[in-house]
Amino acid sequence: MVRTSVVSSLCSATKEWDENTSYEKLCQRIESFTGIEPRYMKLLFELDDGGKLQILRSTHPYPFKNYPNVSTILVEDLNENSVVNQLQNSKSNESKFHLSDEQYAKRTDSVLQWKMRNHYGRFNLDSRKLQESYERLQQERIGKLHIGQRCSVESEGQPERRGWLRFIGTIPELNDKDIWCGIEFDDSVGKNDGSFKGCTYFGPVKPNHGGFVRPLAVRTGLEFVPMVKDDQSDDEI
Incomplete structure (x- = not known):
């Protein structure tokens, strides 16, 4: 799954996308909470490294397959009379x-x-209750995490990853509200080196060994030792 912020002139939201989401499905979902019709929709992907590019149906039929490292989707309404x-x-x-x-x-x-x-x-009462419940669970999990300890990361749609918890806090370049956990992964399963848009939050670590994830996806403890790879045997060193 790819987690992004979606920002339009009237709203902003955080959403998760399957990598197989088509351009048409992406626009339909964005219309449901921005009110912008897909035919007048201009999409700009902002990537983890700070780069920006316009996404078109003709060249990006499955945009998240090409750009899984997108952090923000900027949505512009080209219809002046909408x-x-x-x-x-x-x-x-x-x-x-x-x-x-x-x-x-x-x-x-x-x-x-x-x-x-x-x-x-x-x-939206139901939406507000869900958001409040989600934020409460996030805060409860944060209280159980310890920077500098071994950790396990289990995000929806991805296998378990392990490493070290190096950071807990906000990322102002994204927004000043959401709390993120900075992870130094044991393997190259991350998206960065501990930095975001030129700002270093931990490390820096080796390329693709760093990542920022939501607190609910993280658990810390001494039991989370490095995982044995499939091609390794416990009987060999």
Whole structure:
């Protein structure tokens, strides 16, 4: 699975994608929470190394197969008359009048009212409960982790990986809220060397021996010794 942030003019979210997701399926899922129609959608992939490139259906029918190291998907609405752009323009115009929070909340044509009517974002009760539960579980797991200890990483869709827990904290280049664990893997099963967009958070370690994962995927303990590879025998040294 590939985990990315998805950012548009009105919202941002963190999503997981199967590597076999087609361009069409990607656009359909993005439309479901951004409101941008696929035919007017411009996708820009931002990679772990800071590089950016536009993703097109003609050249990237299965984009995550080509770019599994994407960290952020920037979504632009090319339809100037779309509801999304009208809401964005409305939001920009409202800010020019310097309305107070109380005055803004009373307006019936605002982005806030649109979100409330459509149960969007923080106004979606089920979504908010799930997010709060997820954040609570993350914090509980963080309390059980110890930097500098051996660890096991079990992410959805990937085999177990082991190494050392080297970092716990936010990555401001991504956002200032989400907590990440920096792992120095025993083998070259990571995506970086302990750095993200030019900022080093641990190490640096050997190329592809570093990675940042969610706390829920990590457990620490002395029992997580290096794994024996399939082509190695316990009877040989």
